Amino acid sequence: DAGVIQSPxxxxxxMGQEVTLRCKPISGHNSLFWYRQTMMRGLxxxxxxxxxxxxxDSGMPEDRFSAKMPNASFSTLKIQPSEPRxxxxxxxxxxxxxxxxxxxxxxxxxxxRLTVL
Amino acid sequence: DQxxxxxxxxxxxQEGRISILNCDYTNSMFDYFLWYKKYPAEGPTFLISISSIxxxxxxxxxxxxxxxxxxxxxxxxVPSQPGxxxxxxxxxxxxxxxxxxxxxxxxRVKS
Numbered sequence: 001d002a003g004v005i006q007s008p009x010x011x012x013x014x015m016g017q018e019v020t021l022r023c024k025p026i027s028g029h030n031s032l033f034w035y036r037q038t039m040m041r042g043l044x045x046x047x048x049x050x051x052x053x054x055x056x057d058s059g060m061p062e063d064r065f066s067a068k069m070p071n072a073s074f075s076t077l078k079i080q081p082s083e084p085r086x087x088x089x090x091x092x093x094x095x096x097x098x099x100x101x102x103x104x105x106x107x108x109x110x111x112x113r114l115t116v117l
Numbered sequence: 118d119q120x121x122x123x124x125x126x127x128x129x130x131q132e133g134r135i136s137i138l139n140c141d142y143t144n145s146m147f148d149y150f151l152w153y154k155k156y157p158a159e160g161p162t163f164l165i166s167i168s169s170i171x172x173x174x175x176x177x178x179x180x181x182x183x184x185x186x187x188x189x190x191x192x193x194x195v196p197s198q199p200g201x202x203x204x205x206x207x208x209x210x211x212x213x214x215x216x217x218x219x220x221x222x223x224x225r226v227k228s
Contacts, residue, residue: 004160033215033216035218041220042206042218042219042220042221043161043206043218043220044218045216045217045218048215091160091161093160105151105163105166106163106216107162107163108153108160108161108162109160110158110159110160111158111159111160
């Protein structure tokens, strides 16, 4: 299995531009998570989906952030407009099991390092 | 409010010695705890976990201890190897809810 695939691996953009991060979860996994890692706050959960449906988006920092999962094999995280404080590493993760499962091993992608100038 | 805290940003240990990474939590509803390991330019990978009904889980060189009364868990690595140098994240979950991560501890194992 190829694992969780994220693209691009690196993104450098200017303030005000739209940024789209992409994720392909592991085949057969029905839960997908988007995280942001910063030095100050560590790993923060932004949003997660179960069976392509957003379950909890309370971690999305503001309306500039949006996420979609149009099918079981693809998800996007969009920032519009982007700001320098959005600079971070964004991880996608997936797992099997439903939201009722107590065991929650998640498999992470390699991350997208975003730099907003 | 940080529900999972890793108060040591970094730890340096000599090869062959024991590494002890600590984690504290505040939410008594957490019933499962995990440790993830992260190398530079890679995503975190699952290392070891423990259910709240246990106080110890061992997997090779890695042992996790849970003290529920103190709301504290620790990861022991014995013996430490240079390849263990990485960032270690503690995480916790309450039934049917999401993972909450600590800020991470950078472990450096010196040869």
